[in-house]
Amino acid sequence: MKRRLSMIAAFCLTLGCAPVASAQSEAGGAALPRFVMTNAEARDGTDLSGTWTYSIDPYRDGMAGFHGGEAGEGHRRYDPRDVDEITRQDPTALYEYDMRRSPEATLPGSWTKHAPEMRHYQGLVWYQRAFDAAPKRGERAFIRVGAANYRTQVYLNGQLVGEHEGGFTPFTMEVTDVLKEGENRIVLGVDSARDEASVPPPVTDWETYGGVTRAIRLVTVPETFVDDAWVRLERDGQIRATVELEGPGAGGKAVEVGVPELGLTLSGETDETGIAHLAAPAPDALERWSPETPKLYEVSVAAGDDVLPERIGFRTLSVEGDRILLNGEPIFLRGISMHEEELGENPARIMTEDAARALLTEIKEGLHGNFVRLAHYPHSEATLRLADEMGLIVWSEVPVYWRIDWENEATLAVARGMVAENLLRDRNRASIALWSVANETPVSEARNRFLETLIGDVRRLDPTRLVTAALLSESQEEDGTVVSEIADPLAASLDVLAINTYNGWYGGLPLEEVSEVRWRSVWDKPLIFSEFGAGALAGFHDPKLERKFSEEYQADVYRETLEMAREVPFLAGMSPWILKDFRSPRRQHPLYQQGWNRKGLISETGERKEAFGVLAAEYQRIAEEGRE
Template sequence: MLDRLAFPNPQQIRQEWLDLNGQWDCLLVENENDYIMPPTADQFDRQIQVPSSPTFPVSGLDLTTYYPVIWYRREFAADLQDQQRALLNFEAVDYECDIWLNGQHIGHHRGGHTPFTLDVTNWLMATNELIVKVVDHNLTTQPIGKQSWKDQNFLCWYTRTIGIWQNVWLEFTGEHYVTSFTALPEIHRASLNLDLELDAPAAVEVRATARYAGQLITTATVSVKNGRAKFALDVSDNQANFRLHYWTPETPDLYDLSLEVLDRGQVTDHIDSYFGMRGIETRGHDILVNDQRIYQKLVLNQGYDRHNGLSAPVAGDAADVDKIKEMGFNGHRLHQHVGSHRLLYLCDAKGLYTWAEMPSPFEFSPTMMANFQAELPAFIAKHINHPAVITYVLMNESWGVNEIAHQPAEQAFVDGLVDLTKAYDPTRLVIGNDGWEQVKTDVATVHDYDNDPDRLTASYPDLKTTYEGSPSQTSGRRTFCDGYQQQAVPFILSEYGGIAYEENAQANSWGYGDRIQSKTDVVAKIEALTQAVMAIPNCAGFCYTQLSDVEQEVNGLLDHDHRYKIDPEQIHAIFTAEHQTGFVFD
């Protein structure tokens, strides 16, 4: 069986590849204009672990002084065969970078959270020098998410990330290859809709093969037109109980998919992928997955690790997914960061509903709008083929659109983002501005950190009160901006809880509400608040804050090292006490 986690992108596997992670030379610079051209090899005076941010211990630097510019350098050997192409992949570099290979400038990229690929065939040699210049001023017009733009951390904003913070690798293909593809399920037709873009002339063909548990389901070969192949596979199967092997958190069934590019019968590119047959839609105030009403029990996942920051190792991500499920949640909200390819695969394989969230900027301006829109297509492309991803969140709590309740320009911007996202991916739910002051949205969401259980339930007596007023006792913000209240969409309490607890309280740590000293009292408070939330009528789910402690914020169910603070069986009993659905087959 293919070990997908052994590859940097488990959903797009090419067997011939070279890992470029590890120790790189680096040079830290305060002024980006100090070196217009790359420094010489002897000027790189430090080493850094890639992927990582130099602001965290795993980097080997653990800087307390922020440098806005980092130069990276490493040497590597490559054996490029005749008729091969070489593709250099960066999963994420924060924020802006330039790349040189063997003295030649080969690319520029802007956007700190999303992948990009460069065809480096023409510059690759047997022995290579790769240099990357990264510039990140952490401006409020950039999508920065939870990174503090001040000199110090504050409230719920944390240590900055800079540099090459996700995987780097080189992969090899034949002369003609797939540059991107989408594989979108349509459960009501039992089909998989494929759309491939290729670096190839019209003379080549694409062959797609779907299998389930090693058994052939179907195969099809189509011609490429204008560098594109678009077609559908019938993936119905008599061995399935109900025509399809549906993906759900309880049964995260995945099909294997192989994609091949054929040039006069010869394979020039082969990708091993997978897909899940999962549909999602809203009907009135319900959310349906595979035509069945669901109740979402999410946990807020900030993605930070004490030693790695956002560059969590795959073992840490796997442990987090297991713990989330062990505690009784059926999903998580990847809050204000973009998870790695491997994490998204783990959510698919283990069965975890995932809300994918664009990191927020914090200042509305033409520059901010341009930066956000420039990175949005790559954000969607990273998530579009993952069955676990059911919702996109574009803005959070009016960050970056702080006057959206009163400014038509900010409303128009978020409305446009919702429409643009649906144009790129019409198969998922989209939330324009999560938490309050919403405009266009598929789900009405509210953030409420009230720690009085009775008052929490009473704040949401019916949907009319929720949608037309300001029900949250902690934010006081309106759920919708004027003119948007009449949307017939489901309601989710997408943040609550936030109970602070640490056995040895630190002076600068914080959480929502009064600090509770006893672990027994913490469990009781979590239970009371969760019972109150699950008693809210016409509510389609919740998101509890939060999975783990993060730096000064200690309201996690796990501590800073992602160890349980509380017996997971106790937590599981709380979150599974109500709203359990589905048949049980012994």
């Protein structure tokens, strides 16, 4: 293999992770998180967001000495000792760092905003801060990081408590035996560098945003607690709950899931592994979640001393021929794609609830949308919960993107770990309809095996939703007409097909002929146009030439593509590329791009382009006339 075992898998093996039924045994050998910690934000604990100090380490001096051995005492940035005090007592002591007096930064937030010189930094950065704790007998403590890009080591009071690989999913490390009364010091070593075996690989079309981009918390729970709770409405009309307890008293414990507004209580007892499977018929009074009526219910999961709250919507999803069914009725997905990047001239992936609401409101109210593709990686839990609340159907995906090392077993293990972490975090979100396993990946036998494995993991972990992937299409001319079709063999394993199509922007097809392209499919399955569009610099107008990067050209690409889309009878939705201009180091045209991908319908600061109105009018027409 080209590199070591995945950190996720290796760390799990170190702790002796055993598969369990609610999450692990259903995953068929996938690399799984040791702890799920459902709805971690609702748990007691301490928010560690705020001011941290940081130190760049481009040569990874804090990881190892220059001969490859252990880092020396004067180089270990995770050491909690006070360097200034040590050197006062011993003036001959040599330290190459001082974390307590290093520059300050506010977390969460990428290091792109720490200092101008870190705009394109790739490598290792150390973060540290102190916090007070008061551990209690019979209580367990965990460090929970919402996301850090890309590899992370977590130290508490000088001890390594865990490692994680992957930039967009949460990880939880137990620190019960390391946490002290009074002051504690936590250090995170976050390395953004990726290699050809990483997921995603180094070459992408978006900003890396290295660093800690989601919240860090100290979470406290009872000795035995609800680690994973999945409550859903299934297609047979049953409300089912799968509850997994963690701790010495997990087996044979009474579990109760309550939905007070419905007068519904599901009761049972865990088996010897700490798993309870509960079910009851859905009450007649149940109001199903939909974009028009995004009803959420307060749900409680109780076991012993632990009570876990949740807000859950109940709905069903299925496919019938080439239609997607929500609650048994056909629905056309009127959507847009979106990166996790807040509005502003200098974003740093600081997706607060307000930042996410500003973007989702543009989709729901501005575009008359009911659907968002959260590209190209799992977005923040806050965004998913807002989609639940606002009534937006979600496509959620993992960053299996472009040039993945398909034959590398370690790469596959990392990807499987990401799938598991994504699904286990978000299975309670009614808004999620589609799990996507890949984007624009070229066909090969190795690739097919890799993605079939991920599809199998998704179906074992969550058989209630639909599986998709953004595929590539093939086109040929027949009797003077361009005909496009889906020739990817992966289509046979998907519930919903998806195609990224950029006629009029990439390729040689004249813009005025885009509307004449015809689509055919040998699959009796729904199709989503998961991407289409064109770049435009907001405010740049060239109505006479209508050259690329003008607002007029982008608007015409939308008009032509939407006209083409109206002639596709098996089309079930669209998520054009993309809501907002976003950072991309690949895009360096000095006039139009300057480090931004300009395919957004709004600029980085929120200015709507002409094409925004074109798409909004089409979605309003579809909503009023009903394509379903």
